[in-house]
Amino acid sequence: MRTRLFVTAAAVFGLFMAAAPVRAHHAFAAEFDQNRPLKLKGTVTKWEVVNPHSWIHIDVKGEDGSVVQWMIEGGSPNNLYRLGFTKESLPPGTEIVVEGYQAKDKSNRAVGKNITFSDGRRLFLGLSSAESDPDKK
């Protein structure tokens, strides 16, 4: 059933989904390792609001108390600016939890698939979708 449904859906997928495939700026699979998923809890030390990708720097405290620095790759900042975010929206000292994948060179860099505050609220979520509403132009 599921297979058949999938075939049907796939045939008409284009009806409802976005136009030209949304291509990543670069091949993430070449940069990050799908076999090295990670979950980090850390404290923001710096947010580089730069293109083509923003980078969040965090300090992660290990069980032995040692602090390790990580860099987390995130999306292009231009749309966040449009939606009202600024460099001050993620100040140093903010505690976040990052789920992502480590860089293939095994350095302390990762792509931050999901980023949440330590209390469970998701980072950057809950933004207005009004702009896409044709009746609210």
Added chain:
Amino acid sequence: MSYRRIASAATLAAAGIFLLVASRPAAGQALAPAVKTDAKAYTAPRTPDGQPDLQGVWTNSTVTPLERPKGLGAKEFYTEAELKEIQKRERERYDLDEKEGLPPANHSGVEGAGPDEVHYDFAQFGLDKSQAKIAWNMRTSIITGPEGVIPPRTPEARQRNAARAAAAKGHEFDGPENRPLGARCLARNNVGPPMLQAGYNSNLQIVQGSGYVTIEAEMIHDTRVIPLDGRPHLAKSVHQWYGDSRGHWEGNTLVVDTTNFSDLNPFPGAQNLHVTERLTRVADDTILYQFTVEDPGMWTKPWSGELPITKISGQLYEYACNEANYGLENTLRGARVAEAEAAQKAAK
């Protein structure tokens, strides 16, 4: 793609097919259905030197695919009801996922990607389409005509591109030169011409001066400078990623003729690309954008498309792509590590 999404897409598809059967193409629909305005009744404002004024910040972000989805046949336009359904769905996509506790729709932003796509979440960074203004229209595909797809490539073009791909194979990560132009922050095919959406930050700023029209694309920073003085194209030996554009006005329409492309962008392998674009302001907030692409050495026939471009509030932001392109460095370093590991394994 989540199971729920598949299921709801299938349900909607069923509804769509019903509507397709039940509806009859309305007379006159083929005239200006990409935009819902009476183009004839509208007079565009003028610049101080008398050109129709196209200036401002615009978006060509759309949910209309370049090529018509299979199964729609020669159906060029959705009915009002079908479009409403698509709009409703696009509007609710984000909220629905939130409500059901699912990750936001297609959340990596990579079409067809599974939940484990090695990628950051588009919704979290405002890049999801449901968070952007969209240039709506009733077309089933940007490409016009009964086929609605890019025509087949010529046998020579297929051979040429296959040879190029074969030569590149195994060397994709040798050095920065081997990475695609986009990954190197050099050029992106959304700048075109034809100017197609960039996926995100799909914004354009048009500025006109005496004798020139300039179009800046936010992604990834390029400005097309289009002279209007009738000067000839560059010498045939000069090839550029975005070609060489010349413009002139035909009434209220800016017609831009572009040649002298390199064969690397926007359609790799197209060696004699010729693009004609027509930009007509049909309302204060809408430009109708039409284009024809031809290269007899690449495709078996020319192809054309159209879509509305919609005004947005605010400004274009800088997209200094090269500023912090850690991604290129990380990718190459990753490849070196993988090579070292493979060599070590082979030595054992």
